[in-house]
Amino acid sequence: MNAFRGAKYGYLVLAVWIAIGVFVFMWLSGCSSKYMTYRDASFSASHTAFASLPDDPALHEIIVIEGLIVHIVGSRLLFNWDDAKEAESGIGGYASNENVIWVFGKTVNGKIIINEAVLGHELLHLLNWTNPKVANPDKLEDLGL
8 A cells, every 4th residue: 555655656756857847948948938837837747646546437427516606806805705815824716615716817918817726626626515526625635645
């Protein structure tokens, strides 16, 4: 069991090193913006970590989230949760059990950009609350990951 955990940890370390390598290459070559370089490196690391999990070809769950609302705000002062309004809270987004997600957004050339990792994390909370078969993203270590 410990060797298996070590293998998963090894994949994560490898993913991080690959992501760092991609970042350094792209940064030095000047072929991408900092935003896209960081985003691509984080996707690469996430994909590598996810690929280290066992496949489940029979998996097919359908989850409907009725009335989903996403608030995209440019300032934490617009959050409706007092704890999240505090700058030192470090909260980058949150979800409520009323199917509402609050995340930061920024505008670039008239288009809203959202931190995809935060939005995905908060959506995972709603999926978990709707269907407990979906893992709570804050408790993955409880699954031995």
